Amino acid sequence: MLCACTGSRKYFKAAERLEKQGLVNEAADYYLEALERKQSNTDARIKLKEVGQKYVSNLSSQFFREYNTQQLEASLETYEKLKAFTAKTSALNISLDYPRTYEEDYQKAVDIFCQKNYNQVLVMMNQKRYSEALHSISKIEKYNTGYKNIKQLSTVAYCEPLYQSAINNLENKNYSGALTQLANIKQKTDNYKDSKDLMDLASEQSTKSFILFQPKSSSDKGEAEIETYLFDNFNQAAMKRFTTVKIINNSPFQEIQANTDLSSSSSIDLIQAIRKATAADYFYIFDVSNRKEINSGPTRSNGRGFQQVKTRINDSTVITEYKPFDYTLVKSERSFSYDFKYRLINAYTNQIISSQTQTMRAEDAVEYQEFSRKFNGDVNSLFPYNPAKTPLNKQSNPGPWRNLFSARNNLRSFEELKSDAYSDAVSLFISSGRSMK
Numbered sequence: 001m002l003c004a005c006t007g008s009r010k011y012f013k014a015a016e017r018l019e020k021q022g023l024v025n026e027a028a029d030y031y032l033e034a035l036e037r038k039q040s041n042t043d044a045r046i047k048l049k050e051v052g053q054k055y056v057s058n059l060s061s062q063f064f065r066e067y068n069t070q071q072l073e074a075s076l077e078t079y080e081k082l083k084a085f086t087a088k089t090s091a092l093n094i095s096l097d098y099p100r101t102y103e104e105d106y107q108k109a110v111d112i113f114c115q116k117n118y119n120q121v122l123v124m125m126n127q128k129r130y131s132e133a134l135h136s137i138s139k140i141e142k143y144n145t146g147y148k149n150i151k152q153l154s155t156v157a158y159c160e161p162l163y164q165s166a167i168n169n170l171e172n173k174n175y176s177g178a179l180t181q182l183a184n185i186k187q188k189t190d191n192y193k194d195s196k197d198l199m200d201l202a203s204e205q206s207t208k209s210f211i212l213f214q215p216k217s218s219s220d221k222g223e224a225e226i227e228t229y230l231f232d233n234f235n236q237a238a239m240k241r242f243t244t245v246k247i248i249n250n251s252p253f254q255e256i257q258a259n260t261d262l263s264s265s266s267s268i269d270l271i272q273a274i275r276k277a278t279a280a281d282y283f284y285i286f287d288v289s290n291r292k293e294i295n296s297g298p299t300r301s302n303g304r305g306f307q308q309v310k311t312r313i314n315d316s317t318v319i320t321e322y323k324p325f326d327y328t329l330v331k332s333e334r335s336f337s338y339d340f341k342y343r344l345i346n347a348y349t350n351q352i353i354s355s356q357t358q359t360m361r362a363e364d365a366v367e368y369q370e371f372s373r374k375f376n377g378d379v380n381s382l383f384p385y386n387p388a389k390t391p392l393n394k395q396s397n398p399g400p401w402r403n404l405f406s407a408r409n410n411l412r413s414f415e416e417l418k419s420d421a422y423s424d425a426v427s428l429f430i431s432s433g434r435s436m437k
Contacts, residue, residue: 007037007038008034008035008037008038008041008044009034009041011030011031011033011034011037011044012030012031012034012041012043012044012047014030015027015028015030015031015034015044015047015051016047018030019047019051024051024054024055024058025055025058027051027055028048028051028052028054028055028085029055029085031044031047031048031051031052032048032052032085032088032089032092034048035048035092035094036088036092039092045092045094048089048092048094049094049096052085052089052094052096053096053097055085056082056085056086056096056097056098057098059078059079059081059082059085059098060082060098060099060102062078063075063078063079063082063102063105063106064102066078067105067109072109072112072113072116073113073139075106075109076106076109076110076113076143079102079106079109082098082102086098110143110144113139113140113143114140114143114144114147117136117137117139117140118136118140118147118148118150120133120136121133121136121137121140121150121153121157122153124136125153125156125157128160130156130157130158130160130161131157131161133153133157134154134157134158137150137153137154137157141154155188155189155192158188159185159188159189159192159193159195162181162182162184162185163181163185163192163193163195165177165181166178166181166182166185166195166198166202167198169181169202170198170201170202170205173205175202175203175205175206176206178198178202179199179202179203179206182195182198182199182202183199186199206244207244207245207246208244208245208246208281208282208436208437209245209246209247209248209278209279209280209281209282210238210245210246210247210248210280210281210282210283210284210344210436211247211248211274211278211280211282211283211284212231212234212235212238212247212249212284213283213284213285213286214231215227215230215231215285215286215287215288216287218287218288218289220291222291222293223288223289223291223338226288226291226338226422227287227288229422230286230288230340230422230425230426230429233422233426234284234286234426234429235247235249237426237429237430238429238433241430241433242430242433244436244437245281245282245433245436245437248278248279248280268350271283271345271347271350274347275347275348280347281346281347281348281436282344282345282346282347282353282436283344283345283347284342284343284344284345284429284432285342285343285345286340286341286342286343286429287341288338288339288340288341289338289339289341290337290338290339290359291337291338292335292336292337292338293335293336293414294333294334294335294336294337295332295333295334296332296333296334296335297330297331297332297333298330298331298332299330299331299332300328300329300330301328301329302326302327302328302329303326303327303328303329303369303384304324304325304326304327305324305325305327305382305383305384305401306322306323306324306325306382306383306384306385306386306387307322307323307324307325307377307381307382307383308320308321308322308381308382308383308387309321309322309323309381320388321388322383322386322387322388322389324386325371325372325373325375325382326371326372326373327369327370327371327372327405328369328370328372329367329368329369329404330366330367330368330369330370330409331365331366331367332365332366332411333363333364333365333411334363334364334365334411334412334414334417335361335362335363335364335417336361336362336363336414336417336418336421337359337360337361337362337363337421338359338360338421339357339358339359339360340357340358340359340360340425340428341355341356341357341358342355342356342428342429342432343355344432344435344436353435353436354432354435356428356432358428360421360422360424360425361421362416362417362418362419362420362421362424363417364411364412364417365411366407366408366409366410366411367404367407368404368405368407368408368409369401369404369405369407370405371405379402379405379406380402382398382402382405383398384396384398384401
């Protein structure tokens with residue numbers, strides 16, 4: 001409320017200065033702002049009624065002159081100001097007068113203005129001056145959005161130059177450019193000429209294709225299992241996740257083994273033969289090696305802790321003792337890994353677009369503590385040291401040590417680790433798809 005009051009007073013003082021300078025129009029706006037900020041400002045209400053009426057009278061006279069001298073656009077803008085100002089004052093319960101007959105003149109001016117611009121639009125459209133036509137259309141829509149067939153003309157003026165440019169790009173095999181222009185048309189309308197069919201065509205032509213080669217069957221049964229899994233899942237990922245590249249998954253050439261070096265100069269004839277037969281843009285080759293399954297542990301190390309025991313001697317005496325107990329620290333690790341290597345080759349140039357060898361690894365480890373004897377007490381009474389004999393500066397927070405008595409003691413299975421390591425390779429395959437563009 002304080003801010004509103006301060007703002008209202010500030011605008012009122014500014015309005016008074018403007019009024020003294022003879023700037024009635026500006027003063028009226030400031031009195032209006034002062035009253036909007038604080039509607040209980042009586043001085044602002046009185047001055048707005050007085051100065052606002054002068055402002056409205058000035059606008060009325062200006063509209064009359066502009067309308068009768070055929071300054072149509074200027075007269076419309078003036079009348080819009082008049083309506084906007086009186087609407088705001090009316091909301092504040094201040095009624096300002098102007099000749100209501102001007103409303104009829106305003107409507108006539110709107111009709112004449114729209115017709116004049118409409119005629120210009122038709123000429124511009126015939127002359128294919130679409131940008132200028134859109135400018136005149138915007139003038140009509142400012143005052144009458146439903147005027148004649150102006151919406152249809154607006155659609156044509158916006159879409160036609162984009163459509164013609166898209167046609168040219170398609171003829172020049174600039175499919176990405178055509179897609180951009182056709183997408184802009186789609187934002188305006190879904191059914192402009194055959195733009196939808198052209199978009200499908202441009203999308204199809206701009207989509208790259210590739211062949212995923214079946215890896216050479218490994219002598220290691222585990223590695224052969226990984227290769228089969230990855231080959232199947234790469235196919236599924238390509239069909240579900242790739243949008244600008246499609247996989248050719250019904251080609252007999254998929255059986256070419258991974259040890260065939262398609263990137264070597266001696267393979268040029270083979271590459272070109274496959275490309276011509278399949279229309280593939282890229283070749284994706286991968287293999288798997290160095291599979292490892294490692295179990296480490298469990299390793300056990302003995303430790304000694306101390307349990308706090310309180311014994312009540314009488315009502316006023318409690319003895320605190322720290323009794324030793326034995327426990328075992330257990331550690332186990334398990335990991336699954338394999339080396340994944342891939343190459344992405346441009347079928348037209350025989351160049352390697354991207355290649356990588358990466359160790360896919362998933363591992364798990366547990367560390368927990370076991371009591372040597374059954375324990376049913378409060379774990380919070382346990383310490384890894386004897387508090388009665390250990391100096392304070394050598395004591396530490398026993399919380400993490402205590403938590404090891406309830407820590408997880410089961411390793412994740414090899415099947416779970418395999419699933420993670422396989423997913424990492426699929427993710428790498430999906431990311432490599434970005435190179436195919």
